[in-house]
Amino acid sequence: MDPLEQYAKLINGWFWETDRGNRFVYMSASVETITGIPPEWHYGKARTELKGDDIDEVSWDRHIKALDAREPFYDFRFKRTGPDGESWISTSGEPFYDDNGAFAGYRGVARDISNEIALSQEAKHSRSRLQDALEIIDEGFVFYDAEDRLVTCNEKYRDYYPKSRDLIVPGARFEDIIREGAKRGEYAEAEGRIDGWVSERMAIHNEGNTFVEQKLADGRWLRIAERRTPDGGIAGFRVDITELKTARHGAEKASHAKSEFLATMSHELRTPLTSIQGSLGLIKSLFSESISDQGAELLEIASRNGEAMLTLVNELLDYEKIISGALHIETTPHDIGVLTAKVVKDNQGYANTHSVRFTFETPSTPVIANVQEHRFEQVLRNLLSNAAKFSPPGSKVKISVDLHDGQAVVTVADKGSGIPDDFKDIIFDQFTQADSSATREKKGTGLGLPISKALTEGMGGTLDFETHPGEGSIFFIRFPKTEATAKA
Numbered sequence: 001m002d003p004l005e006q007y008a009k010l011i012n013g014w015f016w017e018t019d020r021g022n023r024f025v026y027m028s029a030s031v032e033t034i035t036g037i038p039p040e041w042h043y044g045k046a047r048t049e050l051k052g053d054d055i056d057e058v059s060w061d062r063h064i065k066a067l068d069a070r071e072p073f074y075d076f077r078f079k080r081t082g083p084d085g086e087s088w089i090s091t092s093g094e095p096f097y098d099d100n101g102a103f104a105g106y107r108g109v110a111r112d113i114s115n116e117i118a119l120s121q122e123a124k125h126s127r128s129r130l131q132d133a134l135e136i137i138d139e140g141f142v143f144y145d146a147e148d149r150l151v152t153c154n155e156k157y158r159d160y161y162p163k164s165r166d167l168i169v170p171g172a173r174f175e176d177i178i179r180e181g182a183k184r185g186e187y188a189e190a191e192g193r194i195d196g197w198v199s200e201r202m203a204i205h206n207e208g209n210t211f212v213e214q215k216l217a218d219g220r221w222l223r224i225a226e227r228r229t230p231d232g233g234i235a236g237f238r239v240d241i242t243e244l245k246t247a248r249h250g251a252e253k254a255s256h257a258k259s260e261f262l263a264t265m266s267h268e269l270r271t272p273l274t275s276i277q278g279s280l281g282l283i284k285s286l287f288s289e290s291i292s293d294q295g296a297e298l299l300e301i302a303s304r305n306g307e308a309m310l311t312l313v314n315e316l317l318d319y320e321k322i323i324s325g326a327l328h329i330e331t332t333p334h335d336i337g338v339l340t341a342k343v344v345k346d347n348q349g350y351a352n353t354h355s356v357r358f359t360f361e362t363p364s365t366p367v368i369a370n371v372q373e374h375r376f377e378q379v380l381r382n383l384l385s386n387a388a389k390f391s392p393p394g395s396k397v398k399i400s401v402d403l404h405d406g407q408a409v410v411t412v413a414d415k416g417s418g419i420p421d422d423f424k425d426i427i428f429d430q431f432t433q434a435d436s437s438a439t440r441e442k443k444g445t446g447l448g449l450p451i452s453k454a455l456t457e458g459m460g461g462t463l464d465f466e467t468h469p470g471e472g473s474i475f476f477i478r479f480p481k482t483e484a485t486a487k488a
Contacts, residue, residue, distance in 0.1 A: 005029055013111035016093075020105055022046055022067055034112050035087065050080045070095045070103055077113065088117040127152075140222075140238030146231055148174045160222060160238050161186055174234075175202055188215040208234050213241065221245045273310045280306060329458040331370040333484040336408045337363045337401045339373060343380045344399055350385065355393035358384065363401050369408040369479035375455045379463070382448040383412040383475050390416035391472075403481060410477040418469035427465070428453045 005028055008014050014031035018024055023046050027039035042050075047067070051060060055078050066073050072094040080089045093108025131152065140157035144150055150172045158165045164181030179198050182190035190197035204210050208228030215221055219242070226236040280303045284291075291299065344360045351358050387397040395415040402409050419427055428450050449463075456463040456477055467473040 002028075008109075009033075011109065011111065013109050015107070015109055016042075016091075017107045018047075018105040020103060022106065025105070031110075051078055055079055067106070077117075087112050087114045089113065142236045142238070144174050144234045144236075146233055148234070150174070150177070151233070157238055160216070160220075160240070163217070174205060178202075185217050188217050188219075191217075205234070213245075273306060273313060277303065277306045277310060327454065327458055329372045329375055329455070331372050331459050333368050333482055334371050334373060334376070336367045336369050336371070336376075336410060336479070338366075339371070339376055340380060340399060340401050340410055343377050343384065347381060347384050347388075351388045351397065354388045354391070356388045356391045356395055356397055358388075358397050358399060360399040365403075367401050367403055367408045368482050368484065369461075370482050370484070371459050371461075371479060375459060379452040379455050379477060380410065380412070382452045383477070386448060387412055387414035387416070387475075390414060392416070406481050408479045408481050411474060412477075413472065413474040415472045418471055418473055419465070419467040420469055428463075 004015055008028045008030040012034065014034065015026075015028040016024060016031075017026040023044055024042040027042050029039060031042070032038045048064070059076075060078065063073060063076050063078075072092075074092040075090050076092070077088065077090050079086050089110055090113045091108055091110040093106040096104055096107050098104045131154070135154050135156075137154060137156065140154065140160050142150065142153035142157045150168065150170050152170065153168060158168050161168065161181060163184040163186040164177060167177045167180055175198065178187075178201055179194070181187065182194045182197060185191070187197065204212055205226060208226055210224070210226050212224045213221055214224055220240060221242045221244075223239045223241045224236060225239075226234050228234055280299060284296075284299055284303075288296075341360060341362045344358050348358055384397065384399070391397055391414045397415070398411070398413045400411045400413075402411070453463045459479065461477060461479040463475065463477055465473055465475045
């Protein structure tokens with residue numbers, strides 16, 4: 001094979017030559033392989049006879065002037081018309097001269113780049129479609145390549161940064177954009193400490209897998225999400241969360257005000273209630289012989305309701321501490337059996353008012369766990385109270401203390417109606433009871449169980465249950481066993 005033809009094959013093109021009048025006098029045979037047109041068809045034709053109708057006239061005129069000036073040209077692209085239709089050609093050429101130094105024509109190489117043009121146009125259309133899609137997104141989107149240079153972003157992204165908008169252009173480095181933006185006062189947190197802020201922001205950015213909140217100089221807040229792509233680039237979103245931040249701040253203020261109100265009112269109520277309960281107790285003890293049966297009954301009713309009010313106030317105080325995160329419990333080793341026996345004994349009278357009996361036998365071997373005595377008694381008292389209220393008259397509530405799998409386990413088993421399946425997952429939610437009518441009938445607030453669970457967990461334990469509708473429920477208080485000596 002002719003070496004020239006072999007080379008033409010390697011570059012998937014053909015060689016050509018023109019005369020002094022810039023008419024083709026030679027083309028390598030490979031032109032027919034590539035275009036389907038024999039070399040001879042081109043002979044005698046000027047370049048202007050091969051151009052298409054929709055060519056860029058400005059570029060074409062510039063090319064013809066270069067030929068007239070005997071200048072070399074490289075990668076000139078035009079749409080060519082031939083017997084096979086239209087195709088895109090890239091051609092390069094240089095003038096050559098005869099032995100006397102006179103211009104003899106051009107020699108060069110050409111390639112059919114129709115496929116490349118088609119692929120390029122498809123890529124351009126794809127980029128355009130992608131950009132259109134990005135502009136529809138109601139969030140700021142940006143993509144930086146592996147060298148941290150801007151590849152693309154939507155207008156929403158630029159709108160978020162008005163002071164540095166002109167910097168956000170393809171090819172710009174992320175660090176250059178934010179540093180200059182900080183100098184222009186774009187970022188509230190960078191004021192007075194630009195270098196430090198840029199360093200911190202770059203560290204977060206380079207992680208490529210972060211969520212941060214950014215305050216702008218105009219008071220707006222953006223949530224920034226950035227993810228690194230497999231090729232090392234970083235794709236990011238910017239979302240305006242100003243309204244959310246404002247609402248959250250308002251909710252926090254409202255929650256704080258609510259907590260203060262609950263704490264204040266609970267303390268204010270507890271003082272007179274304690275005084276009322278004390279006065280009722282004194283009346284019963286000092287005037288027991290002179291009080292009529294009806295008066296004694298009224299005193300008992302007043303005392304029970306006062307105790308219920310005091311319980312409610314104490315529960316509200318505990319609830320406020322729990323939701324505000326102010327509940328802190330110091331624990332020490334205690335004999336759980338001894339504490340349980342005390343609570344059962346102290347609350348037997350309450351069980352009697354519901355015609356229910358508590359049964360408990362102190363374990364022969366001490367069961368030691370770290371608890372806070374008052375809080376443990378509060379939790380167990382809540383469980384006993386529920387068991388007595390929801391068990392049918394004449395039934396027994398069985399309480400036991402055992403060691404199981406290295407844990408001290410207190411069990412309270414009642415014979416009530418059980419907990420329906422629909423309420424098993426929410427029974428520890430505040431203000432919840434399995435039957436809303438039970439709140440009125442049994443005089444409950446729905447705070448006992450959630451408070452008990454929070455107190456138990458605050459002491460390092462767990463509170464859970466198993467239930468059988470129509471047969472009763474069993475609640476389990478579990479604490480890790482300790483080998484320490486119980487507090488006397």
